[in-house]
Amino acid sequence: MAQRSADPPKRRAAEIIDAAAEVFDRRGYHGATTQDVANVLGIRQASLYYYFPSKEEALAQICERGVEGHLERALAIARGPEPAREKIAALIGSHLAPMRDRAAYVRVFLKERHHLPDATRRRVGRLARRYERIVQEVLEAGVAAGALRKDLDCRMTALAMIGMCNAATAWYGIEPDADHERIVAAFVRLALDGTLAARTRSTRAHR
Amino acid sequence: MAQRSADPPKRRAAEIIDAAAEVFDRRGYHGATTQDVANVLGIRQASLYYYFPSKEEALAQICERGVEGHLERALAIARGPEPAREKIAALIGSHLAPMRDRAAYVRVFLKERHHLPDATRRRVGRLARRYERIVQEVLEAGVAAGALRKDLDCRMTALAMIGMCNAATAWYGIEPDADHERIVAAFVRLALDGTLAARTRSTRAHR
Amino acid sequence: MAQRSADPPKRRAAEIIDAAAEVFDRRGYHGATTQDVANVLGIRQASLYYYFPSKEEALAQICERGVEGHLERALAIARGPEPAREKIAALIGSHLAPMRDRAAYVRVFLKERHHLPDATRRRVGRLARRYERIVQEVLEAGVAAGALRKDLDCRMTALAMIGMCNAATAWYGIEPDADHERIVAAFVRLALDGTLAARTRSTRAHR
Amino acid sequence: MAQRSADPPKRRAAEIIDAAAEVFDRRGYHGATTQDVANVLGIRQASLYYYFPSKEEALAQICERGVEGHLERALAIARGPEPAREKIAALIGSHLAPMRDRAAYVRVFLKERHHLPDATRRRVGRLARRYERIVQEVLEAGVAAGALRKDLDCRMTALAMIGMCNAATAWYGIEPDADHERIVAAFVRLALDGTLAARTRSTRAHR
DNA sequence: CATGAATGAGCATTCATTCAT
DNA sequence: GATGAATGAATGCTCATTCAT
Numbered sequence: 001m002a003q004r005s006a007d008p009p010k011r012r013a014a015e016i017i018d019a020a021a022e023v024f025d026r027r028g029y030h031g032a033t034t035q036d037v038a039n040v041l042g043i044r045q046a047s048l049y050y051y052f053p054s055k056e057e058a059l060a061q062i063c064e065r066g067v068e069g070h071l072e073r074a075l076a077i078a079r080g081p082e083p084a085r086e087k088i089a090a091l092i093g094s095h096l097a098p099m100r101d102r103a104a105y106v107r108v109f110l111k112e113r114h115h116l117p118d119a120t121r122r123r124v125g126r127l128a129r130r131y132e133r134i135v136q137e138v139l140e141a142g143v144a145a146g147a148l149r150k151d152l153d154c155r156m157t158a159l160a161m162i163g164m165c166n167a168a169t170a171w172y173g174i175e176p177d178a179d180h181e182r183i184v185a186a187f188v189r190l191a192l193d194g195t196l197a198a199r200t201r202s203t204r205a206h207r
Numbered sequence: 208m209a210q211r212s213a214d215p216p217k218r219r220a221a222e223i224i225d226a227a228a229e230v231f232d233r234r235g236y237h238g239a240t241t242q243d244v245a246n247v248l249g250i251r252q253a254s255l256y257y258y259f260p261s262k263e264e265a266l267a268q269i270c271e272r273g274v275e276g277h278l279e280r281a282l283a284i285a286r287g288p289e290p291a292r293e294k295i296a297a298l299i300g301s302h303l304a305p306m307r308d309r310a311a312y313v314r315v316f317l318k319e320r321h322h323l324p325d326a327t328r329r330r331v332g333r334l335a336r337r338y339e340r341i342v343q344e345v346l347e348a349g350v351a352a353g354a355l356r357k358d359l360d361c362r363m364t365a366l367a368m369i370g371m372c373n374a375a376t377a378w379y380g381i382e383p384d385a386d387h388e389r390i391v392a393a394f395v396r397l398a399l400d401g402t403l404a405a406r407t408r409s410t411r412a413h414r
Numbered sequence: 415m416a417q418r419s420a421d422p423p424k425r426r427a428a429e430i431i432d433a434a435a436e437v438f439d440r441r442g443y444h445g446a447t448t449q450d451v452a453n454v455l456g457i458r459q460a461s462l463y464y465y466f467p468s469k470e471e472a473l474a475q476i477c478e479r480g481v482e483g484h485l486e487r488a489l490a491i492a493r494g495p496e497p498a499r500e501k502i503a504a505l506i507g508s509h510l511a512p513m514r515d516r517a518a519y520v521r522v523f524l525k526e527r528h529h530l531p532d533a534t535r536r537r538v539g540r541l542a543r544r545y546e547r548i549v550q551e552v553l554e555a556g557v558a559a560g561a562l563r564k565d566l567d568c569r570m571t572a573l574a575m576i577g578m579c580n581a582a583t584a585w586y587g588i589e590p591d592a593d594h595e596r597i598v599a600a601f602v603r604l605a606l607d608g609t610l611a612a613r614t615r616s617t618r619a620h621r
Numbered sequence: 622m623a624q625r626s627a628d629p630p631k632r633r634a635a636e637i638i639d640a641a642a643e644v645f646d647r648r649g650y651h652g653a654t655t656q657d658v659a660n661v662l663g664i665r666q667a668s669l670y671y672y673f674p675s676k677e678e679a680l681a682q683i684c685e686r687g688v689e690g691h692l693e694r695a696l697a698i699a700r701g702p703e704p705a706r707e708k709i710a711a712l713i714g715s716h717l718a719p720m721r722d723r724a725a726y727v728r729v730f731l732k733e734r735h736h737l738p739d740a741t742r743r744r745v746g747r748l749a750r751r752y753e754r755i756v757q758e759v760l761e762a763g764v765a766a767g768a769l770r771k772d773l774d775c776r777m778t779a780l781a782m783i784g785m786c787n788a789a790t791a792w793y794g795i796e797p798d799a800d801h802e803r804i805v806a807a808f809v810r811l812a813l814d815g816t817l818a819a820r821t822r823s824t825r826a827h828r
Numbered sequence: 829c830a831t832g833a834a835t836g837a838g839c840a841t842t843c844a845t846t847c848a849t
Numbered sequence: 850g851a852t853g854a855a856t857g858a859a860t861g862c863t864c865a866t867t868c869a870t
Contacts, residue, residue, distance in 0.1 A: 012854090028235065028236075028237055028321070028322065029235075029237075029238075030235055030236075030237035030238040031236075031237040031322060033838085033839065033840085034839075034840060034841085035838095035839080035840095043855075043856090044855075044856055044857080045839095045840085045841095045856095046841085046842085046843090046855080046856055046857075046858090047854080047855050047856065049840090049841065049842080050853085050854060050855065050856095051854095053841095054840080054841080055839095055840065055841090085403060085407065085409070088402065111318065114235070115235065115238060139402065142402070146404060146407075147403070147404060147407050148402045148403060148404055148407075149400065149402060149403065149404050149405075150404070151396075152396075152402055153389065153392070153393040153396070155382075155384075155385070156385065156389060156390060156393030156394070157393055157397055157402060159374075159375070159378065159382065160371045160374075160375070160393065160394055160397050161371075161397075162374070163370065163371050163373070163374025163375055163377070164367045164368075164370050164371040164374065166370070166374050167366075167367075167369070167370025167371065167373050167374045168366070168367070168370055170370070171366065175362075175366065177362075178362070178363065182360065182363060183363060185360070186360040186363030186364055186367065187363070187367055189358075189359075189360070189401075190364055190367050190368075190397075190398070190401065191397070191401060191402060192401045192402060192403050192409060193356065193400075193401040193403060193408060193409060194396075194397065194398060194399045194400040194401035195295065195346065195349070195355045195356060195359055195364060195398055195399060196292060196354070196355060196356065196399050196400060197353060197354060197355055197356050197357070198356075198408070200292065200354050200355075201400060201405070201408075202292070202399060202400060219829095240863080240864065240865085241864075241865060241866090242863095242864080242865095250830075250831090251830070251831055251832080252831095252864090252865085252866095253830075253831055253832075253833090253866085253867085253868090254829075254830050254831065256865090256866070256867080257829065257830065261865080261866080262864095262865065262866090426850090442649065442650075442651055442735070442736065443649075443651075443652070444649055444650075444651035444652040445650075445651040445736060447842080447843065447844085448843075448844060448845085449842095449843080449844095457851075457852090458851070458852055458853080459843090459844090459845095459852095460845085460846085460847090460851075460852055460853075460854090461850080461851050461852065463844090463845070463846080464850060464851065464852095468844080468845080469843095469844065469845090498816075499817060499821065499823070502816065525732065528649070529649065529652060553816065556816070560818060561817070561818060561821055562816045562817060562818055562821075563814065563816060563817065563818050563819075564818070566810075566816055567803065567806070567807040567810070569796075569798075569799070570799065570803060570804060570807030570808070571807055571811055571816060573788075573789070573792065573796065574785045574788075574789070574807065574808055574811050575785075575811075576788070577784065577785050577787070577788025577789055577791070578781045578782075578784050578785040578788065580784070580788050581780075581781075581783070581784025581785065581787050581788045582780070582781070582784055584784070585780060589776075589780065591776075592776075592777065596774065596777060597777060599774070600774040600777030600778055600781065601777070601781055603773075603774070603815075603823075604777075604778055604781050604782075604811075604812070604815065605811070605815060605816055606815045606816055606817050606823060607770065607814075607815040607817060607822060607823060608810075608811065608812060608813045608814040608815035609709065609760065609763070609769045609770060609773055609778060609812060609813060610706060610768070610769060610770065610813050610814060611767060611768060611769055611770050611771070612770075612822065614706065614768055615814060615819065615822075616706075616813060616814055633833090654859085654860065654861085655860075655861060655862085656859095656860080656861095664834080664835090665834075665835055665836080666835095666860095666861085666862090667834080667835055667836075667837090667862080667863080667864090668833080668834050668835065669862095670861090670862065670863080671832090671833065671834065671835095672833095674862095675861080675862080676860095676861065676862090
């Protein structure tokens with residue numbers, strides 16, 4: 001008797017969106033049919049519309065959950081007192097964190113956000129650009145503090161790091177033996193130290 | 208010489224595929240209609256079928272051109288006599304090279320290859336895995352030769368580098384001031400040296 | 415007497431039908447949804463079915479009330495001893511009378527009766543034809559008695575008068591300054607005297 | 622060889638709209654399905670969309686044709702030099718004229734115009750009000766010129782006459798023995814002379 | 829070469845209706 | 850009395866594809 005029937009309405013709606021996220025991930029937004037979603041749930045297609053008003057709205061909700069807290073976490077890290085090296089590590093960790101429990105949402109956001117209705121898409125675009133700038137500024141601050149290479153191309157590097165993390169979502173959970181910790185560790189190490197052995201380091205600009 | 212009416216059929220067919228690549232890039236394979244493609248060309252929808260037999264086949268051709276020579280170039284680099292450091296740089300350069308003149312094809316390959324018919328998709332998947340392994344083996348050879356960090360996670364690092372390059376296609380040509388050389392230079396530098404200043408380098412495994 | 419909880423069920427049912435009449439009037443039978451009706455009442459769509467068994471049945475009830483007493487009043491007038499001129503006036507008054515308190519019902523009857531199930535529709539059609547004949551016979555009797563023009567086309571004129579009244583329902587209650595009395599007076603006057611000034615009357619067949 | 626293939630595209634489109642007008646007339650706009658229209662034509666439902674872009678647009682085109690020239694004809698009559706009596710007759714004739722060859726279009730306009738998209742509906746509403754005013758002004762001028770009754774309620778009478786004509790569309794072509802000329806003659810006579818025999822005329826306001 | 833016409837298959841969405849609670 | 854949940858049967862519309870010309 002204790003705790004039960006907490007939120008039956010929301011519960012079911014969440015299941016529906018979950019199924020939609022999975023299907024949109026697998027087939028793409030336009031390649032997926034509402035019938036596909038219904039099949040996953042074992043209900044009739046028409047029943048979906050009791051829970052969400054349109055396919056497009058479902059996409060919007062999925063994308064929203066896919067980036068929920070993303071910017072906020074990055075901001076908190078950027079504003080912290082840690083040295084640049086820790087911040088970079090933390091940013092990579094934070095970027096990949098939602099993959100643990102919302103992989104499909106994140107992937108749908110990354111691949112299908114372009115199909116959001118115009119207004120939403122533009123808003124999302126602005127958030128993405130803010131996110132990029134936060135990472136870039138962490139790098140810039142690191143350079144200024146002498147913690148990072150003086151000749152670092154902060155803009156390109158920020159985009160490279162973000163891209164690296166985003167691309168990982170494509171094989172996250174599929175690549176054998178690649179658990180979360182290993183991925184984060186390797187990415188952080190690459191981002192901080194590169195691949196070269198100590199003595200072979202190219203201290204000047206390459207080329 | 209006399210380059211008269213050399214290959215008018217092929218010429219036009221190439222324009223058609225070009226238009227399809229552009230449209231598939233912008234709208235996604237399933238989001239794009241053959242009408243969209245026809246609009247770009249200023250011809251009627253039905254006329255497209257004079258040049259390619261189906262939308263799916265057009266996707267296949269685009270994807271093929273998107274990765275044309277990719278594996279071969281990587282193989283040539285991997286087999287070369289250069290030290291690991293040069294090979295890594297060359298691989299990144301080679302990976303991004305097609306973006307200069309076939310950006311839409313590359314992007315369509317990356318985003319839409321999943322919608323290829325099963326047989327083709329699996330073949331492409333195998334090629335991709337071979338490509339990953341080539342990069343990975345370059346790294347492994349570099350470690351063995353002492354040119355790269357002993358504790359390098361070659362598999363993860365290979366995937367990270369590839370992902371970084373692939374992700375770049377999303378903003379390649381759009382990001383202001385980011386010309387080809389700058390992108391390649393920054394990516395190579397990150398891959399080789401990371402971001403840390405020399406004295407702050409973490410010679411042991413991070414964490 | 416004691417009108418305690420006399421008819422709470424009927425009361426509510428009447429409100430439901432009222433709302434349906436309003437909505438059917440505004441949107442048309444097929445253009446209106448049961449959700450629209452529920453919205454007007456502030457209840458859930460499913461709750462409607464507690465009161466009426468189907469949308470079609472609701473239409474039937476509305477149409478019935480829309481013509482309730484219509485034929486009976488016309489019959490009473492036709493059978494009365496008054497001269498034709500009074501009967502015509504009374505018929506017009508009677509025709510428009512229900513607009514005072516059941517406008518939506520009357521309008522729905524006029525516009526949506528065609529969508530009634532076959533059996534009902536045919537029965538209603540028969541009533542309508544009887545009504546037309548009653549009016550026509552009043553005119554014919556008037557002609558025979560010398561009260562009305564000898565050359566009157568009784569059939570056409572009956573239909574014209576009825577049509578004039580029915581058409582008025584479209585703007586009844588909307589047309590500014592057109593109160594019930596004014597409408598009836600104008601219609602009666604037109605039906606009796608036409609528009610021409612006395613000396614310009616065309617006593618012979620026009621044209 | 623002589624004359625042929627004149628306008629095959631427009632010809633077919635006109636047939637489609639013709640069928641739609643007939644079906645919308647019979648079933649009402651919302652009660653009619655595009656399948657119904659296709660059935661009348663003996664083609665597949667999807668083929669309709671080769672000729673018109675939406676059901677709503679078909680309604681718009683039908684309504685447009687239903688009132689084509691209506692206002693213009695009324696204006697020409699109103700501005701003419703004839704006495705009021707002739708103008709009234711001409712207006713009634715003009716109002717009913719399109720029923721001869723476009724009955725379904727006129728009926729659909731009258732019954733379904735409310736379902737036009739907002740912008741179109743409002744534009745049509747304005748035209749209707751202009752039309753009413755034209756008729757009303759003809760009556761007012763007639764009163765001023767002494768041709769019509771001094772106490773005529775011009776507004777109500779205009780609406781009554783228009784309503785009478787519109788209502789006739791409901792049985793036009795169905796009512797036995799009611800050919801065009803008979804209808805027009807009866808309506809004109811009623812509008813001019815009313816129903817009363819000459820000696821029984823009520824020269825003062827009735828009541 | 830290219831197109832106008834047409835279509836089969838499918839798609840998102842709507843809606844009246846049911847029913848257990 | 851009333852409702853939340855679900856559904857069957859459309860419905861308007863899209864789209865890749867075909868084919869005679």
